[in-house]
Amino acid sequence: MKFSSLGSGSKGNALLVSASDSTTTTNVMLDCGFGVREMERRLARSGMPPSALSAIIITHEHSDHAGSVFQFAARHDIPVWMSYGTFDALGRKNPDVDVCFCRDGDRLAIGDLQFSAFTVPHDAREPLQFHVTDGDSKFGVLTDVGQITSHLVVELGGCDALMIECNHDVDMLAKSAYPYFLKKRISSVHGHLSNEDAAQFIESLDKARLKTLIGAHLSQQNNCPGLVRDRLETAVSHSGVEIRVACQDDGFNWLEIV
Ligand SMILES: [Zn+2]
Ligand SMILES: [Zn+2]
Structure with missing residues (x-):
């Protein structure tokens, strides 16, 4: 994978996310948060x-995740999965798109990959996040989350690779020029994870198999990659886990779980 x-x-x-066996390859895209042309360029x-x-x-x-999904999926004839709440909130029913619904606890078998919502x-x-397996390894994704719950500690234990939101540095957000209501929204229990929240979550997690850890969804105003990297290094006790930081323009290149 x-x-x-x-x-x-x-x-x-x-x-x-991509997985192959001797005869087939399965490629799934999680979120479609750019315009159609920009999605095509990045792909x-x-x-x-x-x-x-x-x-x-x-x-x-949210538009940074759902972006152009219906236009893109209709243009390229790709089925889409989402919760019913997400579908309802998007409010754009495109009859040309095959929409499948999922909810908390569901397992989605898509080719060689199984996603757990x-x-x-x-x-x-009705926001969902996912972990995915090809039968051999487990990759977890957790962004756009306001607080850590015991449910998340259970769901994301035992990952071989994990991508986790490190949205903001608490001090940088507090001192930023953002309006008060926005600071309050970001740091609320239904907002976004700070570097410290993410690190504490990692510290509490079953990391026995963890080989790759990626900080993601960084605020361009209220965070910097060096802070994220340093805090994640400490959270994994400098144990040799590879640390990466995803960026807005380039994301990160293919990483293989071996
Ligand atoms: Zn987001
Ligand atoms: Zn969001």
Whole structure:
């Protein structure tokens, strides 16, 4: 199993997960948070033609995740998975798109990949995040989450690779020029994880198999990659886990779980 980010942050998100056996390859895109042309440009950069996508899964209705999903899926004839709450909140029913519904606790078998959906506290109608397995390894994704719950510690234990939101540094957010209501929304229990929240979560997690840890969904105003990297290094006790930081423009290139 391998994965690659097409971009990560409040201006747009999309993540590719791919698995192959001797005869088939399954490619799934998690979120479609850029415009149609920009999605196509970023996919081309990753060497992935839209026609090679088996499905798109949408985590929640915020535009940096759902972006152009219906236009993109209709244009390239790709089925889409999302919660009913996300579908309802998006409010755009495109009859040309095959929409499948999922909810907390569901297992989605898509080709050689099995995605598991779990609920997260975030200010959206019915937000979901996912972990995925090809039968050998487990990759977890957790962004757009306001607080850590015991449910998340259980769902994301035992991952071989984990991508986790490190949205903001608490001090940088407090001193920033953001209006008060926005600071309050970001730091609320239905907002976004700080570097410290993410690190404390990692410290509490079953990391026995963890080999790759990626900080993601960084605020461009209220965080910097060096702070994220340092805090995540400490959270894994400098144990040799590979630390990466996903960025808005380039995401990160393909990483293989071996
Ligand atoms: Zn987001
Ligand atoms: Zn969101």
